[in-house]
Amino acid sequence: MRKGLLIVVSGASGTGKGTVCKKILADLPEVAYSISATTRKPRPSEIDGKEYYFLSVDEFKAWIAEEKFLEYAEVYGNFYGTPLNKIEERLNRGEDILLEIDVQGALNVKRKCPDGVYIFLLPPSLEELKSRIEGRGTENPESLARRLKNAVAEIKIGLEYDYAVVNDTIDNAAEQIKAILTAERLKVARNAEKFDFKEGF
């Protein structure tokens, strides 16, 4: 049986990871989303247990102690973590699992799971990234400047990923990611059983 794909979508803060992932999940019902945990406050539209598990710092530290995370990291003073949620078992059952992780966390997962598909979302330009972070309305001028400075550093880390997708429009980015998933499923390394023809002539 084909093992599922571990699909990791990452990108600098404000690149639109969440929106693109939502579009992919809506278009590809066979892909399951693995919900991350965070100690940051929910944005107005976000629901606990849907976009994230929203935890207190104490709860998050308890999950760390109980070894519930594949990886976790502190980003801008908040904790973010990828719960294990039996990911390996689900992949072995053939389930494709999508993870949306920050740049730092995704590289930690890549070290543990090199078979995954690591996709880095790029903003069309830094100007566009700036206006997206501003438009979110959750940043004060100081944290905005800090995020933009860090975005440049984060984007360089993208060179360690497998694929680079420019998020110019959500539809374009989602289409490109869908092509990547089609191609990855066709890799010979994931399809050895297809070569097993019988010589019964």
Place this chain on the structure above:
Amino acid sequence: MRKGLLIVVSGASGTGKGTVCKKILADLPEVAYSISATTRKPRPSEIDGKEYYFLSVDEFKAWIAEEKFLEYAEVYGNFYGTPLNKIEERLNRGEDILLEIDVQGALNVKRKCPDGVYIFLLPPSLEELKSRIEGRGTENPESLARRLKNAVAEIKIGLEYDYAVVNDTIDNAAEQIKAILTAERLKVARNAEKFDFKEGF
């Protein structure tokens, strides 16, 4: 400037490489076809300089002596070769080049050009492969039996390729190959310049 993709489509004799490649070239006008040379006789529909350069054995040997081939091989008593045709120059200009090569020849190219995209076409079943080779009407019973036996051996060599595409229908196979090309163009290794953001804030 982005370097072009060297796209190599191969598969056991009778898998339908030629038909699938024609469909891809029709759908993707930006992809150029590199015409192979052969000493085998043209099939009724084939035109010299379109499907192949049809050469005599003496002509073929002269091309070998003049170092006009990227690779060549003898298959079923006929020579097949991939003319250089300035392939490297064209790739550096950003041109995507499609090569349709037999199993043996494609692996020779892979050794010389590991950056290429190596796609192995599989028949849906050996029964289907048999009926396709018979349907071609160019085989006597002896050569048919020989081809089928060799097909099983050739298919095992496909494990050394990058991607495995089952040619169940031409449209399905062509769509999958198009997704592979989209994904390959998005590989970080081919897009380092996209990460070159200026820190002008």
